[in-house]
Amino acid sequence: MNAVSEFAACYHCGQPAVDGARWRVSIGGEPRNMCCPGCAAAAQAIADASLDDYYGSRTGYAATAAGGDAPELKLYDEMGLNGDAVFTVEGLRCAACVWLIERRVAALPGVQSALLNVANERLHVRWDPADCRPSEILLALRAIGYTAYPYDASRHGAQLERARKALLRRLFVAGLAMMQVMMYAVPVYLATDGTMDADMAALMGWASFLLTLPAVTWCAWPFMRGAWLDLRRGLPGMDVPVALGILAAFAGSAVSLVRGEGEVWFDSITMFVFLLLGSRWLELDARRKAARALEGLQHAAPATALLLAAWPAPCEAETVAASRLRPGDVILVPPGQTVAADGVILEGRTEIDLALLTGESRTRAIGPGEQLPGGAVNVAQAVTLRVASSAADSTLALLVRLSERAGQDKPQLAQWADRVGAWFVLVLLVLTVAVFVFWQAADPARAWPAAIAVLVVSCPCALSLATPTALAAALERLLRHGVLAVKPHVLETLERATHVVFDKTGTLTRGRPVLRETVALGAADGAGCLRIAAALEAGSAHPLAAALRDALAASGTMSLKAHAVGSVVGQGVEGEVAGLRYRLGSAAFVAGLAGGAAPLGAGAGGTAVWLGGSGRWLARFDLVDALRPEAPALVRALQAKGKNVLLLSGDDEEAVRAVAAQLGISDARGRQLPQDKLDAVRALQAGGAVVAMVGDGINDAAVLGGADVSFAMGQGAQLAQLHADCVLLGEGLAPLEEAMRTAGACARVIRQNLGWAMLYNLVAIPAAASGLLNPWLSAIGMTASSALVVLNALRLRRGD
Amino acid sequence: MEALYLLIPLSLILVAFAVWVFFGAAESGQFEDLDGPALRILNDDD
Numbered sequence: 126m127n128a129v130s131e132f133a134a135c136y137h138c139g140q141p142a143v144d145g146a147r148w149r150v151s152i153g154g155e156p157r158n159m160c161c162p163g164c165a166a167a168a169q170a171i172a173d174a175s176l177d178d179y180y181g182s183r184t185g186y187a188a189t190a191a192g193g194d195a196p197e198l199k200l201y202d203e204m205g206l207n208g209d210a211v212f213t214v215e216g217l218r219c220a221a222c223v224w225l226i227e228r229r230v231a232a233l234p235g236v237q238s239a240l241l242n243v244a245n246e247r248l249h250v251r252w253d254p255a256d257c258r259p260s261e262i263l264l265a266l267r268a269i270g271y272t273a274y275p276y277d278a279s280r281h282g283a284q285l286e287r288a289r290k291a292l293l294r295r296l297f298v299a300g301l302a303m304m305q306v307m308m309y310a311v312p313v314y315l316a317t318d319g320t321m322d323a324d325m326a327a328l329m330g331w332a333s334f335l336l337t338l339p340a341v342t343w344c345a346w347p348f349m350r351g352a353w354l355d356l357r358r359g360l361p362g363m364d365v366p367v368a369l370g371i372l373a374a375f376a377g378s379a380v381s382l383v384r385g386e387g388e389v390w391f392d393s394i395t396m397f398v399f400l401l402l403g404s405r406w407l408e409l410d411a412r413r414k415a416a417r418a419l420e421g422l423q424h425a426a427p428a429t430a431l432l433l434a435a436w437p438a439p440c441e442a443e444t445v446a447a448s449r450l451r452p453g454d455v456i457l458v459p460p461g462q463t464v465a466a467d468g469v470i471l472e473g474r475t476e477i478d479l480a481l482l483t484g485e486s487r488t489r490a491i492g493p494g495e496q497l498p499g500g501a502v503n504v505a506q507a508v509t510l511r512v513a514s515s516a517a518d519s520t521l522a523l524l525v526r527l528s529e530r531a532g533q534d535k536p537q538l539a540q541w542a543d544r545v546g547a548w549f550v551l552v553l554l555v556l557t558v559a560v561f562v563f564w565q566a567a568d569p570a571r572a573w574p575a576a577i578a579v580l581v582v583s584c585p586c587a588l589s590l591a592t593p594t595a596l597a598a599a600l601e602r603l604l605r606h607g608v609l610a611v612k613p614h615v616l617e618t619l620e621r622a623t624h625v626v627f628d629k630t631g632t633l634t635r636g637r638p639v640l641r642e643t644v645a646l647g648a649a650d651g652a653g654c655l656r657i658a659a660a661l662e663a664g665s666a667h668p669l670a671a672a673l674r675d676a677l678a679a680s681g682t683m684s685l686k687a688h689a690v691g692s693v694v695g696q697g698v699e700g701e702v703a704g705l706r707y708r709l710g711s712a713a714f715v716a717g718l719a720g721g722a723a724p725l726g727a728g729a730g731g732t733a734v735w736l737g738g739s740g741r742w743l744a745r746f747d748l749v750d751a752l753r754p755e756a757p758a759l760v761r762a763l764q765a766k767g768k769n770v771l772l773l774s775g776d777d778e779e780a781v782r783a784v785a786a787q788l789g790i791s792d793a794r795g796r797q798l799p800q801d802k803l804d805a806v807r808a809l810q811a812g813g814a815v816v817a818m819v820g821d822g823i824n825d826a827a828v829l830g831g832a833d834v835s836f837a838m839g840q841g842a843q844l845a846q847l848h849a850d851c852v853l854l855g856e857g858l859a860p861l862e863e864a865m866r867t868a869g870a871c872a873r874v875i876r877q878n879l880g881w882a883m884l885y886n887l888v889a890i891p892a893a894a895s896g897l898l899n900p901w902l903s904a905i906g907m908t909a910s911s912a913l914v915v916l917n918a919l920r921l922r923r924g925d
Numbered sequence: 926m927e928a929l930y931l932l933i934p935l936s937l938i939l940v941a942f943a944v945w946v947f948f949g950a951a952e953s954g955q956f957e958d959l960d961g962p963a964l965r966i967l968n969d970d971d
Contacts (some may be wrong), residue, residue, distance in 0.1 A: 220964035243961035293956065297947050305940050309933070325929060332933050336940065 135160035137168045137270065139186030141681065152177050163190040167270035176228055176269075183221035190270030197429040198260040198267070200446055201275055206259045211276040212248045214241070214266065222271075229269055233257055247276055285413050292347075292409060296402045299344040302336045303395040309333045310392035323385070330382045333391035340395045341375045344402060361550045367401065369554070370580035377573045388574055400911055407597050430465035431457040433509060454512045458503045461666035466499045466512050473508035474694040477501040478668060480637075482823050483775040486630045486750045487732065488668065490695035500823055504667045505694050553580075560894045571896045578893035595878060595918035599871040602922050606867075607839075607860040612850040618834040619868040621815050625763050626806060626832065628820035629774035629784055631841055632858070633756045636821065637668045638732060638748035640676035646724050646742045652682060654744035658736050660685040661700045661709045665692070669734060672748050697734070707743075709736050719743075750780075752787060755859045760788045762862060769814075773797045773805055775824050802828040819861065821845055836861060867921070874921055878914045885910050 136157035148159035150168040159165035167190035171179055223241050230239035235256025240249045250262055266273040309329040351364030374390045381387035431442035436455040447465035458464055474492040479485045482500045557579045564572035600610050630636050643651035659677040662670035690700030697710010708718040712735050719737030731749030763770050771792045774781045778795035785793030806816050806828050818832035821841025829835035830848040837849035846852050853860045889906055892898050
């Protein structure tokens with residue numbers, strides 16, 4: 126095997142893999158390189174099921190497989206899924222995935238059918254409950270590299286799905302009715318006097334009536350219902366004039382038809398209904414896409430814990446749902462897992478990561494007898510814990526409740542828009558009645574047409590159609606750029622925001638240490654030392670270990686293998702690499718093997734990790750929680766737009782000040798508890814500020830709920846995402862800048878649309894009121910105006 | 926022009942037929958997954 130360090134793509138996921146790496150799988154008779162044990166396991170599972178045709182027919186790489194066993198999947202067996210269920214599958218890339226998944230699941234014993242819906246990434250499986258369990262299906266999918274979880278219809282947009290189905294049918298019927306009625310209407314408009322006899326006109330009129338009837342009674346039903354609800358609330362919205370216009374025009378036309386004289390406007394009515402439904406469709410589609418992206422973020426397997434039922438007698442740990450834990454239970458917390466409930470450590474020393482809980486960027490050493498808060502992540506060694514309070518009363522749950530309270534007091538902007546709309550509608554209705562009364566006195570024959578023309582022409586399209594279309598287009602653009610807007614008011618509020626508040630750890634910084642510098646102390650070069658260090662840390666869940674491994678992977682150097690590795694909590698690790706003993710960790714720990722004092726002091730800021738062999742010091746690794754590379758530019762851009770940038774963090778003052786200084790943020794506060802952050806934002810709001818908040822941790826959830834508009838990092842805590850208005854998908858802050866730009870563009874388009882609508886109404890309403898416009902002319906004017914406004918809004922989708 | 930007395934009712938029947946066909950298709954899930962069939966056709970399944 127050659128030892129030349131050389132890149133090769135992982136055969137499964139396409140990530141860089143080292144040639145001659147540890148993980149190889151034979152596929153189609155040829156050994157292939159894999160980047161990680163996860164991909165290797167997935168590829169092996171695919172090959173073992175003789176499904177390796179997948180690799181031949183795919184057109185894109187698979188997602189990197191997570192691999193590993195997942196005992197928590199067992200909990201899905203208790204969900205009462207019985208023989209027929211829908212699962213959401215993540216990581217679909219190409220046609221071959223569809224084939225692979227369906228074949229693999231169908232091959233499971235007891236599975237009767239498996240059908241994958243590619244459009245919404247859902248897998249519908251029927252199975253025999255006697256022979257197969259849901260967890261086996263999920264495990265089989267996990268084994269070939271796809272994350273799946275049961276689709277919970279009641280939680281995720283089932284309502285949106287139903288609304289979409291109903292709307293599609295209404296839209297289709299309205300479109301068909303519109304086209305056909307237009308067919309009948311055109312000859313009537315084109316025929317010169319006397320060329321069309323009365324019987325023919327009546328026949329066409331009645332045919333139009335028959336087609337318009339379902340359009341008015343069934344297709345336009347959502348508007349009728351909306352209007353009725355608005356009226357009962359006493360707050361007339363846009364649905365009221367829409368419904369009144371449709372009904373009045375229909376009643377007027379029907380009367381004319383029966384009497385055999387006067388105008389009919391069936392064509393205008395069907396066109397109007399179709400256009401309105403079309404704009405609803407666009408809006409619903411954008412919301413549906415966002416809902417689906419959100420579903421992927423929040424699926425959260427039920428939190429689990431490893432219960433030691435017979436402790437202190439030796440026993441097998443049993444996986445149970447965290448909600449079943451009671452005070453006094455003893456649980457095992459393995460490294461890499463989140464602590465399920467508050468408790469006291471019984472056995473074991475470890476280090477815990479509180480970054481998501483408090484914003485603290487360094488891990489903390491902890492030992493027997495000490496309190497461990499629920500929500501902390503164990504990063505070093507397994508510990509046993511006596512549960513002090515049930516999961517529902519744990520630190521985590523208290524933070525959830527704080528966040529929920531904060532969310533309830535959110536400023537309600539939407540109501541303002543509603544009130545303005547209602548006012549517009551009232552004026553319009555009064556005007557319509559006035560016009561009708563005036564013409565009734567002056568020229569009764571023109572009273573109906575004029576009144577209907579006023580209702581239809583003003584068809585508050587700019588307000589009821591243009592603004593939602595602009596928002597839908599902008600939200601779609603945001604989603605494409607990795608910003609998931611959960612609440613509809615995001616864009617509007619972001620544009621008006623005066624203050625932008627950032628969290629530090631995980632938001633402005635990466636939230637995990639990154640190797641900044643390797644200082645070689647002896648004869649060995651830095652790169653060689655890094656290989657040894659990464660080999661020693663290969664099995665550790667500690668963030669510092671991950672940083673060293675990442676640094677090695679980024680340098681593309683081949684990794685080594687360490688033997689006889691043992692670790693001392695809070696100190697470091699010791700092990701053999703290529704037959705020599707090494708220690709990696711704190712200076713005092715390494716001195717035990719290397720002898721003497723460290724030849725250098727610790728570097729400034731961050732954490733220093735030392736590497737030494739027997740009798741010699743080798744290297745010092747400086748690790749810092751590095752700023753995200755895009756953060757300085759973002760802060761400058763925000764300040765250039767005249768927004769005040771603040772930094773509120775739970776980390777200690779010194780670390781916060783250092784970051785603030787690098788970014789040019791003058792107002793930075795450290796040691797902020799969740800309540801402090803919320804109070805700070807409330808104080809700003811009391812002073813009239815509109816506050817945008819960006820955060821990632823559980824400790825940010827409350828303030829995210831309380832800010833006027835809030836963004837959660839996609840890789841942060843789910844709790845934070847639940848309480849934010851917007852989630853930045855992917856890594857980094859870059860999408861936030863795009864969100865600011867889109868908010869600006871969206872506000873501009875809405876202003877243009879409103880300006881146009883105002884101008885159009887100022888000209889068209891008086892014309893209609895004075896009887897110059899008949900309904901079909903006003904319908905064309907309305908359509909042209911709507912089309913202009915919608916096209917203007919759609920420009921937003923294009924921007925990159 | 927007399928043909929229109931036949932053609933117009935006929936057009937109504939055609940519209941009704943189109944709606945019936947569309948509803949049937951929607952009911953049977955034809956519009957649920959517009960991307961999948963295009964991908965599936967590439968794999969001949971034994």
